[in-house]
Structures are given as structure tokens and as C-alpha cells.
Amino acid sequence: MNTQPFTSGLSEHAVLITRIADRQWHALDDDLVVGRGHAQHRADGRLFVSIDAWHDTAFDRLAEAMLAHLPAPLYTVVDEADVELTAAWHRAGFTFRRREWEYVVPTDPQVTGLDEVMPPPGVTIVPAGQAYEDPLRAVDRAIRDEVEATVGWASMPAEVIPFPEEDTIVDPSKYAVAAAPDRYLGLIRVVTVIRPRIGLIAVRAGERRRGIARALLAHALGTLHDSGFTGAWAEVQESNRAAAALFENIGAQPVSSNLELVR
Helix, strand or coil: CEEEEEECCCCCCEEEEEEEECCEEEEEECCEEEEEEEEEECCCCCEEEEEEECCHHHHHHHHHHHHHHCCCCEEEEEECCCHHHHHHHHHCCCEEEEEEEEEEEECCHHHHCCCCCCCCCCCEEECCCCCCHHHHHHHHHHHHHHHHHCCCHHHCCCCCCCCCCCCCCCCHHHEEEEECCCCEEEEEEEEECCCEEEEEEEECHHHCCCCHHHHHHHHHHHHHHHCCCCEEEEEEECCCHHHHHHHHCCCCEEEEEEEEEEC
16 A cells, blocks of 8 residues: 555645545545546557546546556546546647547337348348357457458447456347348347347458348347446447447437547
8 A cells, every 4th residue: 555645725634645445535624525536448459547536636646556556558538528538638648549439329119220130041140149169258359350350449439348468258148139141240239227228339350241131230229228227338439430330320329429539
């Protein structure tokens, strides 16, 4: 545990920055926790940081302590509507890297127009929980390698699920797949905690423009609709016009945006 005193200016007491674990910090003001900082590696290997503080001084002192111990580059994600938090990260030396739009996606096939969408000939949709694990991991790995060889996986929407090292599929039951007789061609991951979220939809490079992504969406959204959900959520990077068009063409609406910042 490392404790460093800083004057807060809010009381006669000092703000104490305490490193309580390898990548966790607390800011204390008169023994009261007034801020928390955390760092975590995402599945793509990048190190993301977050700070939740009561006031600017606690934020700035936490950022100073964390940046002194963590290796660059560092990343963070903020709600673009949170002007104060964005300004705080700018004070810490972070700059804009990219924007992600958050969409609300209707599930009703009469609204999406996906009620009669079928997979292309020779392709079947395997529902979530029924895919074989080995070919599922194979298609996930193949798609990730294809993306990494082109735009880079770091250009994809930031993944918030804490994956074990080298394991990008923690729960195979969350994935539906598009299957050919000899291999899987694409996948979609839907996670439902409080609300359904489409965390990933992807198709092998050589199989795109055949309607496989639309068929996967039709299946996943139809399943959610049958379960009583009227909408799902999805994030799309601003520059990924193909993904944005896929969702907007079925009636999805952008409702907010997140900024990814880097230092």
C-alpha cells in the first residue's frame, strides 16, 4: 500500500492517494473515500483507466498518481455528454481518439423489416447455446486475425467483458452462428444483463455481402422479440459506415455517443 498526501483545498485535511491493489487507487479526504481509480487490460491488450471522484482535486490527484505508475499508452472511455469528466481527462493529458455511437435497435420484425430474411443457400443459423465450441472458437479467431491484419482489432468498439488472457470467448452460450456444412462463417453475441446488448456481429472476409450478417441479426432480434424485449443496444464506431448502415437500415436510432481518449 502506497499513501501520498496532497492538499485538497476543501478542508484543513489532506487528500491522501492510496494504492490499495496493483491497479486500484483510492482518494481519501479526512478518512472519507472521495475518489476511486482503476486500470484494466481489455481483450485486445490495451490498458484502460477509469476514475470516479467527488471533485476535481480528487480526480486530478488520482490521475497524477495512476499515470506515474502505469505504462503508456493508456485509454479511457467517457460519455460525450459528460463535459466535466471529458475536461478532467483532457487536463490529465488525454486526447480524442475515436467516437462510438450507441444505438437502440428495435426487435419487432415488422419494424425492422427482417421478418422474411433468410440465410443464403447452404447456410444455416445455429441458435445461441447450440454451437459447437471448437468451430466457434475457430471462426472467432479467424475473424479477429482478418481484422487485425487490416484495420486492427483496436479499431473495434471497446469490449467491456473482462476476458481471461488469450480467451476471447468466455461464454459460448451467448453466441449464435452462421454455419456452412464444413465450418462456421459468422457469429453474433448477445448478452442480457439489465438490457440486451449486441456485443459483436462479424462474418469471415470471404463470406461478406451474402446477407449473412442480416440473417444473424434477424435471428438474434427475433429471439429477443419472442422473449418480450422491445429493443436491444449496440455500439458502432463512427467511421464504420457499413456497420452503421446495417443497423440504420433496420430502424436503429443513435441515442448517445462515447469518446475513446488516449494518452
